[in-house]
Amino acid sequence: MLDLWLSAGLLLLVALGFLLVPLLRGYRQHAVEDRTALNVALYQERLAELAAQQAAGTLSGEQLETGKAEAARELLADTEGKAAVTTASLGRRVPLLVALVLPLLGFGLYLHWGGSEQVALTREYANAPRTLEEMTARLEETVKLQPDAAEAWYFLGRAYMGQERFADAARAFQRAAELANRPAEVLGMLAQARFFAGGRQWSPDIQRLTDEALQADPQETTSLGLLGIAAFEAGRYAEAIGFWQRLVAVLPPEDTARAQIETGIQRAREQLLAAGGTLPEPAAASSAALLTVSVDLAPALRDQVQPGDSLFVFAKAVSGPPMPLAVKRLTVADLPVQVSLSDADAMMPQLKISMFPQVQLMARISRAGNATAGEWVGRNQPVASSTSAVQQITIDSPDQP
Structure with a gap:
């Protein structure tokens, strides 16, 4: 200076x-x-x-x-x-x-x-931090000078998690979620921080956070892993297997966490068998519910979407919980497309398509990658969950909140 x-x-x-x-x-x-x-x-x-x-x-x-x-x-x-x-x-x-x-x-x-603080921060960040504590101190100074920087709050929460300061991490993730309009990734980290800050005790608040995260992104990895941990520690081994299998399915092959998760799945299977339970049937052998959906885009909208926009195809219970029972995520570049939704795609093992007599099929295009809100949507009339006929959905209407 x-x-x-x-x-x-x-x-x-x-x-x-x-x-x-x-x-x-x-x-x-x-x-x-x-x-x-x-x-x-x-x-x-x-x-x-x-x-x-x-x-x-x-x-x-x-x-x-x-x-x-x-x-x-x-x-x-x-x-x-x-x-x-x-x-x-x-x-x-x-x-x-x-x-x-x-x-x-x-x-x-x-x-x-003036920007004397920003000048000082720029010069300080020119040198890489040598320790986690030094990086944490820099991030704390950043959020003090720039309290509306959502990314700084998020990375500060990650730093606190690395130091096992879970209560501080929960406060940082809460602030990041408020500033960034509650993205799924931040909600998952917030739920995880509160879970460990509370002594690994599950709570309705943590359940709401994971539900909201998975509703926005059915492949949100932190929520899937956390739900698997909670289910395993509560002795619900079948649910833990289901959550961890969904997590392994979305992780890249080179991810080092895959081996740990697969080990957890094996332990859950052993505990389930030891308790006298039976292993869940493989997805290919499950025929309790299988819905085939053909999705297309109305010609009038083809110039208003982009190939990289997210496409969500999901089934919701006509009389039941508001969250989707099963979801598939693709992109507009895949249209027209035919997908299958079955009990194996259930977002929660205790809420399967076959458990509800009627479901409604929907398809949503979201440029922001949000499964709960987007720009365009298509839906059909309620159908029996046991139907084998191919269901047609044309995305042709503006999405309404």
């Missing part, structure tokens, strides 16, 4: 120069004016003396004229080469007052609208 203030000080001196130089010139002009006035007064006094001497009879007329000429030459010699004195003046107080107020005003305006 030293070079910044030195540069500002130099510019301030230049600005003051424009104010003070005319003032100093004014002082010199006043000095010239005072000297000229003194010379004129001495000249007039000399003339008065000559006139008095003539009246006393000590000077002749010729001597008087000679004396006057000599006094005039002396006056001209004293004033020769001097610049003309200006009679107009701005005064001395106004420039001095401006010279004092200008630096204070500039400093105050910079403190109010």
Whole structure:
């Protein structure tokens, strides 16, 4: 910051120069004016003396004229080469007052609208943090100076999680969720932080957060993993297997977490068998409910969508919970497309398509990737969950909240 203030000080001196130089010139002009006035007064006094001497009879007329000429030459010699004195003046107080107020005003305006904090942060972040504690301290300083930076709050929460400061992490994720309009990823991290902050005790609040996250993104990994952990610790091994299988299905093959999750699935299977339960049937063998949906886009909308826009195809119970029973996520580039929704795609093992007699099929296009709200939607009339006929959906209507 030293070079910044030195540069500002130099510019301030230049600005003051424009104010003070005319003032100093004014002082010199006043000095010239005072000297000229003194010379004129001495000249007039000399003339008065000559006139008095003539009246006393000590000077002749010729001597008087000679004396006057000599006094005039002396006056001209004293004033020769001097610049003309200006009679107009701005005064001395106004420039001095401006010279004092200008630096204070500039400093105050910079403190109010300037970016000294951002300059300091930029220089500090130029060097990579050496420890997790150092990175956490930087993020804490960032959110203090920029309290509306959602990304800074999110990464601060991640840093707190790495330090097992779960209560602090929950507060950071809560702030990030408020600022970023509650994205699924942040909601999942918030639920996880509250779960560990509460001593690994499940609560209705955590359930609501995971439900909201999976409703917005059925493939939200943190929520799927957390639900699997909670189900396993509560002895609901079949549910844990279901959640973790959905998680493994969306993780990339190179993800190092896959091995741990698959180990957890194996342990859940062993615990389920040891408790006298039966393993869930593979998805291919399950025929309790299988709905085939053909989705297309109305020609009038083809110029209003983009290939990368998210496409959600889901089934909802006509009489039941508001959240979807099963969801498939694709993109507009896949249209037209035919997808299958079955019990194996259930968002929650205890809420399967086959458990409800009638369902409604819907397809939604969301540019923001939000399964609950988008730009365009298509739906069909309620159908029996056991139907085998291909259901047609055309996306043709603006999405209404």
